[in-house]
Amino acid sequence: MTEGEGRVVAGRYRLAQRPIGRGGMGVVWRAHDEYLHRDVAIKELRLGESADPADSAAAVRRMLREARAAAKLRHPGIVTVHDVVIEDDLPWIVMELIEGRSLADILDNDGPLPLDQAAQVGIQILRALDAAHQRGVLHRDVKPANIMLDGERVVLTDFGIAVIDGASALTGTGQMPGSPEYIAPERIDGHEATRAADMWAVGVTLYATVVGRSPFKRKDIQSTLAAAASRDPDPDPRIGRLWPVIQGLLRKQPAERMAANDAVERLTTFAGSLTPRGGLPRPPTEGPTWVDNPSDQVTVVAETAPNTRTAPPLMPPPVYRQPVSPADITLDPISIRPRRKNHGILIGLGAVLVVAIVVVVVALTQKDPPAAQQNQPPSAAASSAPALVPHQETLGFTISVPDGWKRSESTQGDRSDVLYIGPQPDPQVGAPEVQVRRDTTGTTARQYLANRQESVRTDRENIDYNGDLNGDQLEYQHGSAAGPVRYHVLAKAVTDNQNRLYVVTFTLHANDQKTLQTEWDAVAPVATAIFNSFKFTA
Helix, strand or coil: CCCCCCCEECCCEEEEEEEEEEECCEEEEEEEECCCCEEEEEEEECCCCCCCHHHHHHHHHHHHHHHHHHHCCCCCCECCEEEEEEECCEEEEEEECCCCEEHHHHHHHCCCCCHHHHHHHHHHHHHHHHHHHHCCCCCCCCCHHHEEEECCEEEECCCCCCCCCCCCCCCCCCCCCCCHHHCCHHHHCCCCCCHHHHHHHHHHHHHHHHHCCCCCCCCCHHHHHHHHHHCCCCCCHHHHHHHHHHHHHCCCCHHHCCCHHHHHHHHHCCCCCCHHHCCCCCCHHHCCCCCCCCCCCCCCCCCCCCCCCCCCCCCCCCCCCCCCCCCCCCCCCCCCCCCCCCCHHHHHHHHHHHHHHHHHHHHHHCCCCCHHHHCCCCCHHHHCCCCEEEEEECCCEEEEEECCCEEEEEEECCEEEEEEECCCCCCCECCCEEEEEEECCCCCHHHHHHHHHHHHHHCCCEEEEEEEEECCEEEEEEEECCEEEEEEEEEEEEECCCCCEEEEEEEEEECCHHHHHHHHHHHHHHHHHHHHHCEECC
16 A cells, blocks of 8 residues: 555544554554544554465464454553454554554663663553453563553553464464564473463563663574573663562573562562653654564463452552662662751761770770680681582482572483572672583583583674683683673583583673672682582482
């Protein structure tokens, strides 16, 4: 069709001169409903001239299911579908018009949001998803391009690859639903989507909202998927108090991922207003503000019990902000200026005099401790290391790791892995990880380490490589071309009496070299103790 003001769709909806959004096979127009005298958004299905008839039919079915999935939902955080009309034998979806900007447009043009506004975005998206999940609908493509901000309202749009219960899957061989940067690890591994996959996408979106980029975005799709499946999110000081929520939403194992209600409860304590970041969309020449969804797949979702809970209010009520505890992670700058008083100088001089007297008294009375006391070892509290807990694995080994570390495992052909992940209290430092891999392909320990050193050194994503191969151990550091993160890795390879190769790897990463070196110096004794505890079993 030709762009231009005046075209009337279905004898009722007069299109504006230019579309307000594009993406994949859809174009969204602003239109005026000449029957009800209101402005709406209307989504047109675009098919290429050389489109295969089977692909065209699948695209039509997908668009109709998008309309049905969204029309099934009634929530202020989900775009409302008014109607589906047919024009030139193709469906057009008529929706409410959101007079705002997409979160992607805001991040691209204005930069990341402050923590309190990002928390508010997260709250409203989580509530919208919870309402959809209660009705048996998964979104499967949550990302900033599909989130609209209209004043203090946040709206989830584009249910293009979401499907209601009972629908047949419109999938193609080898196709991956959703945007690579936001796909959960279990979906990459071929498992069906669940609510937890949408929670993962919210975690990535929250990260991008305060940092300005996805934590897993790489130079190509394969590298991006690999990073999402195997790497922790890059630490960044801008995450601040959002870190516990982001960390909980980005657990690799779906069963360990934070649920929507828990995330909302935590975010509510420091959520703020969104009004300063709302406003009208940018001109179409600066990019889409609505649709950006090239995917063409759907998923069948099992119906859940009807939602009997009372819907929460759109905006959370004001909450009392408790003082920050010593364990609370916050990087927000706070400027404190004491009140000026006329007698402040007198108080200051008096304090200086008192301090001077105390210093003199201490100097005169100070005595060296007895020799026996000088030779005492450090106190138990000062020298204590984390208690190690032994794990006897069915893969033929035992190893001890600090108490409280989480364990997971995977099996891939001739290779099997067990992974232990420590805590991550600081968003600037990644969680320490210990991986034990058993390899039955017949590779020798020396050959494995040499191949690994060469692979890491020549990987285009790794920069500033600095490594040392010494006997059965390989230790190296490198940076990441995708950001400022630096990695420190220690790997040890040994074979048992059945010629099976075992590789023990200790990994730590941080947001800069100085922090990484400080953290590595502190954790190195733990790594040594873990390596020394590794033993073969019969």
